[in-house]
Every structure is written in structure tokens, then in C-alpha cells.
Amino acid sequence: MKQEKAKKxxxxxxxxxxxxxxxxxxxxxxxxxxxxxxxxxxxxxxIAWMRVYKLTNGKPFPDTDICxxxxxCMHCEGHHGHSPCVSVCxxxxxxxxxxxxxxxxxxxRCFGCRYCMAAxxxxxxxxxxxxxxxxxxxxxxxxxxxxxRMRGVVEKCSFxxxxxxxxxxxxxxxGRRELEEDEYQTACxxxxxxxxxxxxxxxxxxxxxYRMVKPDHKQGGKPKNPKAFRLLERxxxxxxxxxxxSREWVRSMDDNYLKNESK
Amino acid sequence: xxxxxxxxxxxxxxxxxxVVETPTQKExxxxxxxxxxxxxxxxxxxxxxxxxGWIIYPKLLYSQKKQxxxxxxxxHMDLVDDGCESCHFFREDGSYSGVPKLAQCIDCHEEVQxxxxxxxxxxxxxxxxxxxxxxxxxxxxxxxxxxxxVVHVKTAQIDCTQCHGHIGESTNLKIYEENRITGYSRDxxxxxxxxxxxxxxxxxxxxxxxxxxxxxxxMESSVQTxxxxxxxxxx
Numbered sequence: 001m002k003q004e005k006a007k008k009x010x011x012x013x014x015x016x017x018x019x020x021x022x023x024x025x026x027x028x029x030x031x032x033x034x035x036x037x038x039x040x041x042x043x044x045x046x047i048a049w050m051r052v053y054k055l056t057n058g059k060p061f062p063d064t065d066i067c068x069x070x071x072x073c074m075h076c077e078g079h080h081g082h083s084p085c086v087s088v089c090x091x092x093x094x095x096x097x098x099x100x101x102x103x104x105x106x107x108x109r110c111f112g113c114r115y116c117m118a119a120x121x122x123x124x125x126x127x128x129x130x131x132x133x134x135x136x137x138x139x140x141x142x143x144x145x146x147x148x149r150m151r152g153v154v155e156k157c158s159f160x161x162x163x164x165x166x167x168x169x170x171x172x173x174x175g176r177r178e179l180e181e182d183e184y185q186t187a188c189x190x191x192x193x194x195x196x197x198x199x200x201x202x203x204x205x206x207x208x209x210y211r212m213v214k215p216d217h218k219q220g221g222k223p224k225n226p227k228a229f230r231l232l233e234r235x236x237x238x239x240x241x242x243x244x245x246s247r248e249w250v251r252s253m254d255d256n257y258l259k260n261e262s263k
Numbered sequence: 264x265x266x267x268x269x270x271x272x273x274x275x276x277x278x279x280x281x282v283v284e285t286p287t288q289k290e291x292x293x294x295x296x297x298x299x300x301x302x303x304x305x306x307x308x309x310x311x312x313x314x315x316g317w318i319i320y321p322k323l324l325y326s327q328k329k330q331x332x333x334x335x336x337x338x339h340m341d342l343v344d345d346g347c348e349s350c351h352f353f354r355e356d357g358s359y360s361g362v363p364k365l366a367q368c369i370d371c372h373e374e375v376q377x378x379x380x381x382x383x384x385x386x387x388x389x390x391x392x393x394x395x396x397x398x399x400x401x402x403x404x405x406x407x408x409x410x411x412x413v414v415h416v417k418t419a420q421i422d423c424t425q426c427h428g429h430i431g432e433s434t435n436l437k438i439y440e441e442n443r444i445t446g447y448s449r450d451x452x453x454x455x456x457x458x459x460x461x462x463x464x465x466x467x468x469x470x471x472x473x474x475x476x477x478x479x480x481x482m483e484s485s486v487q488t489x490x491x492x493x494x495x496x497x498x
Contacts, residue, residue, distance in 0.1 A: 006484075081486035089487075097492035099484035104494035108407045147407045147498055162498050165409050169357030172413045 008077070008101035008221075009159055010202040010240035011189070012212045012228070013070055015250055017196035020068030024050050027191030028072075031160060033142045035132030035149065047126040049073070049157040050188050057249045067250045070197070072188065073124040073157035074231065074239030075103045077221060084237055085116035085125065093154075101202070101240060102159050112152040121232050122239075125156045159199075160186040181207050202240060213242045229254040321456050325440040325449050331396050332385050333435045340431050347423050347431060359412035362398050365389060399439035401450045402427065402467065409498035419479070428464035472496055 028034065028050040040046045055067040076083035081096035083103055093109035094116055096102075117125040131151040134142070142148065145162040149155050167183045181200050189199040200207035202215050214224035220238035223229065227246055230239045234255050245251055343349035350363045368390070375386045389396050404410055415421045423431070440449035453466025460466055476482065476491040485492040 086486060092487045092493075095488070095493040096486040097484045097494055098486065099482065099492055100494070102494055104492065104497065106407065106493050106497050108405070109493075145409075145498060158494070161494050162409070165411065165498065166356075166358075169411050169413050171357070172411070172418045173353060173355065173357035175417075 006098055006101075006203065008202040008240065009164075009184075009200070010075070010101070010209055010215075010221075010242065011072065011159075011186070012198040012209045012242045012244060014196045014198075015067050015069060015243050015245040016247070017194045018052075018068045018070060018192075019194055019196075020052055020054065020066075021193065022052055023191045023193055024070050024188035024197065025052060027187040028157070031143065031146070031187035032158070033132075033146050033148050034155075035128065035130075035134075037130070037133075045129060047128070047155065049124075049126075049155070055250060055253060065247070065249065067245070067247065069243070070188070071122065071124065071231075072186075072241060073103060073159070074122050074237065074241045075101060075159060076237040076239050077101060078237055079220070084119040084121065088115045088119045090115065100161075100164065102161055102164075103156075104161070105154065105156050105158065107147060107149045107153045107155060110153040112154065114154060116154055121235055121237065125154050127154050128152060163187075209242075212244065215242075227251075231255075317456060324443055326443055328399055328439045328441060330399055330436040330439060332389075333381050335381075335434050336431050337434045353413055353417070357411075357413045362400060365393070365395050368396075399441075399448075401437075401439060401448050403448055404451065404467070405445075405447060407497055409496055425463050426467060428462065469496075 025048055029036070029048065032049060034047055034049060037046065050070060050072045053069045053071060055069055057063070057065045059065070076085075077096070078084065078087070081098060083096055085094050086096045086103060090113065091109055091111050093106050093111075095104045095106075097104060112127065114125075114127055117123075117127060128149050128151050132148060143162075145166065163186070164179075164184050167179055171177065171179055171183075181204075184199075186197075186199050189197040198208050198212060200209040202210055202213075202221060203217075204210055212225065213228040215221040216224050220236070221240065222233070222238075223242055225244070228242045228244050229251050230242055232239075232255050243254070339350070340346070350367060352360050354360060368385075372382075372386060372390055375382055385396075388394070415426075416423070441447070442449065442452070451467055453460055453468075455465070458466075460471075463471075473490060476495075480491060482491040482495075483489050484495075487493075
């Protein structure tokens with residue numbers, strides 16, 4: 001069978017546009033059957049595939065500034081697909097696909113050792129301490145395209161991979177092998193009212209994400225756009241989620257720098 | 264197994280020798296006699312556990328359910344023009360309809376057709392009451408599996424029988440066997456408990472999918488396994 005050109009799906013989040021409204025988090029939870037509990041006050045125990053963090057420059061008024069940072073799974077490429085979580089998983093429950101560049105998590109394969117959670121530098125992986133309990137009748141609103149998780153397994157953002165599967169089905173029905181850019185978009189991308197999130201194939205120069213960050217694939221996808229950065233760039237995890245901002249103080253928070261160290 | 268049997272034979276020969284050597288010693292006789300019993304009980308236990316494991320356990324593991332209507336595929340295949348896809352069709356968005364809904368059956372079965380008892384029950388119990396038939400799906404995969412019919416049937420041009428066997432030529436539906444522990448159909452594991460398969464449709468476990476994917480697709484997109492990636496058939 002003829003092989004299609006390998007994709008590298010990635011995301012660009014414009015932090016100057018993000019208002020911190022949390023629509024992406026809500027859309028993600030609804031789309032992916034993410035479980036919640038009656039008491040969600042302890043955020044260390046709650047599960048959210050997409051989480052919005054609040055950053056502040058720490059300066060007093062009138063110089064104070066705030067930035068909201070939405071954080072999905074980074075789908076790290078690492079070096080040749082050896083992302084931190086994939087290389088440590090003893091159960092082959094998580095995997096990097098060279099075909100799409102997406103890091104998968106297979107819940108039925110995971111036995112809950114949480115080694116991947118320790119390995120992930122972005123805290124995107126979350127553990128199910130309990131079986132999900134849905135309020136009466138709500139189980140009818142669950143998406144059949146995403147399998148629900150059980151107690152004792154790790155879960156994380158999948159870049160809404162089920163949407164890729166469904167659009168690929170449509171493409172095959174129409175005799176195509178390639179998807180249009182707008183055919184496969186994640187739930188958070190579509191939900192963002194500010195249009196801060198852009199999603200697409202980083203290998204395809206026609207896609208907006210490519211034009212926005214200009215990834216240098218010889219250097220693990222490092223952005224050539226000076227406004228773009230990736231979280232913890234120096235770890236070499238080569239994430240596929242890029243952030244855009246014109247604010248210098250936000251950019252300087254992308255990694256851990258020593259006091260006398262210049263970026 | 265053969266080595267175990269051989270050893271057992273040797274032991275029993277040993278015992279026999281000793282019996283011949285010390286025919287007059289009463290105590291020796293008693294010891295040798297109990298040795299024979301141990302071997303006897305060993306074999307009784309072995310055979311009992313083999314029967315338990317291979318014959319009784321599978322019977323206990325699977326519950327047997329009858330389909331609500333004994334559907335005759337062969338009759339329908341003679342009447343329709345488009346083969347399997349006449350009833351098990353694809354939608355425009357590439358999704359697969361699977362088992363037909365009552366609305367499709369009603370197109371022809373508004374009134375009782377023919378004289379079979381099945382037909383009468385079907386029209387009376389389901390068509391007139393507008394109730395969906397609770398078919399038991401032999402090939403239902405676990406929840407974590409994403410199976411795309413359109414890729415296999417339209418793009419790869421795989422025949423339905425490759426996975427489903429000659430169900431289209433059957434005149435009645437076989438008993439549906441459900442695994443009491445997992446709730447899956449027996450057709451996933453296959454009829455043969457030891458995992459031996461003669462035909463491509465005998466079972467449909469992950470290894471069966473992966474085997475064909477490795478052979479036909481030749482993808483090595485998974486970093487972990489150097490086979491087809493997990494996020495192809497999983498969701």
C-alpha cells in the first residue's frame with residue numbers, strides 16, 4: 001500500500017490573544033469524556049487534559065502584567081520519537097507515531113505505575129485515582145468516539161485523535177488519502193473565542209502553524225520566528241506545542257535560567 | 264508431556280523391580296504399594312485437571328445466548344442487488360451502519376412475508392410495536408478499539424469474508440457465546456481455546472489485526488514496537 005507523507009501535528013498558542021477564559025478546558029473535558037469529582041477543590045487530584053496557568057511578572061502597579069498559558073500535552077518528539085514518557089513506559093502503553101507525530105496513551109494497556117508522570121516535565125499526565133462517576137443521566141452525553149478510563153490508569157491529551165480517525169474515514173469514503181487543514185482540528189482550537197489556538201501539520205509549509213512559527217526540522221523543530229518559543233526548550237524534548245508572545249517577560253519564563261544567565 | 268510420562272514409566276518400573284527383588288519382605292511391600300498409589304493419584308489428578316481446564320472451564324466461561332430472531336442471511340442475499348452493502352451500508356461521512364435498524368427492515372417487512380414462524384414473531388413483536396431488535400453482535404470489539412470499515416473495505420478492497428467468514432451464506436444464526444468475565448463475544452478469542460486458527464475469520468484479537476497490518480501495510484510508525492502505531496486502531 002502506498003504510504004502517505006508523514007505528518008507532524010502541532011499546535012501554536014498565541015499568549016497575547018489568550019484571555020484565560022477557560023473555554024479550551026471545558027471543551028476538552030466535554031469532548032474527551034474527562035472524569036470529574038464532586039469535590040474538585042484539590043487540584044492535585046483533579047484531571048484536566050488542557051489546563052490554563054496564570055503567569056505574572058510580579059511587578060507592582062502600574063507595571064503589573066498577567067499572562068494566561070494554556071497547556072495541553074506537548075506531544076514531544078524528543079529525538080527520533082523518544083519522548084520522555086514513551087521511553088520510560090514499561091507496558092508499551094504510550095507510543096509515539098511517526099505517521100502523525102502524536103503521543104498515544106492506551107488505557108487498557110496501562111497498569112498505572114505512573115513512571116510516565118514522573119518522566120513528563122510538563123505535568124500533562126494525570127492519574128485516575130477513582131473510577132469515573134457520572135451524575136445521573138450524564139453518561140448518555142458521553143462521546144462514543146473516546147473510550148472512558150478506569151481507576152488506576154494514566155490519561156492525557158491526545159490532540160483529539162478520534163477526530164483524525166473520523167475525518168480519515170470520510171476522506172477514505174471520498175477516495176482521498178490527504179486531509180484538508182480545517183478538517184482535522186482539536187476541540188480546544190475550535191472552542192477558543194479569541195482564536196488564540198492554531199492547529200495543523202508542522203511538516204506542511206501551507207499550514208498556518210508552519211507559517212506562524214517556521215519550525216527548523218534540522219534542529220528538532222526549533223522555531224525560527226523570534227516571537228515563538230517552546231516550554232523547557234533546553235531539555236531537548238522537542239515539544240510540538242509552540243507559544244507566541246511579544247512580551248519579553250513571558251518569553252523569559254519558558255525555561256529555568258540562572259540569575260546571571262542570559263537567555 | 265512425553266518426558267513426564269517417560270519419567271513416570273521409569274519410576275513405575277523401578278517400583279516393579281523392587282517388588283520382584285523383595286517378595287518376602289512385608290514392610291517393603293507396603294512402601295512400594297503406596298508409591299504405586301501416588302502415581303495413580305497423580306494421573307487421576309492430571310487427567311481431571313486437564314478435563315477441567317480444557318473442557319469444563321470454557322463451558323463455564325461462556326454463557327450461551329440465542330438471538331432474538333433466527334435471521335436467514337442466504338434468503339436475503341438472493342433478493343438484494345448490492346451484496347452485503349445493501350443492508351450493511353456506509354454513510355456519506357465514511358461511518359459504517361453496522362447491524363441494520365428496524366427502519367430498514369420495515370421497508371420490506373411492513374406485513375408478514377412468507378410463512379415462517381420467525382417472520383411472524385418479527386412482525387408481531389418488533390415491527391408492529393416499533394421496537395428495535397436487540398441483536399447480539401458476534402464481532403463487537405472492546406470499547407478501546409477503533410475499527411474503520413471504510414479503510415478496509417473501500418481503500419484496501421478486503422472482502423467481507425476475510426474477517427466475518429461466510430455469514431452471508433448462512434441460513435440461521437449460531438448461538439451467541441458471551442465471555443462471563445469480560446462480556447466480549449467468543450468470536451474475538453475464537454472457538455479454539457488453544458488459539459489455533461484455520462481461517463482468517465476464526466478470531467479477531469489484537470495480534471490478528473497486527474499480523475495483517477504488518478504484512479499488508481508494512482508500516483513501522485510506532486517508535487515502541489516498530490509496527491503500526493497504537494493510535495491507528497485504538498481510541
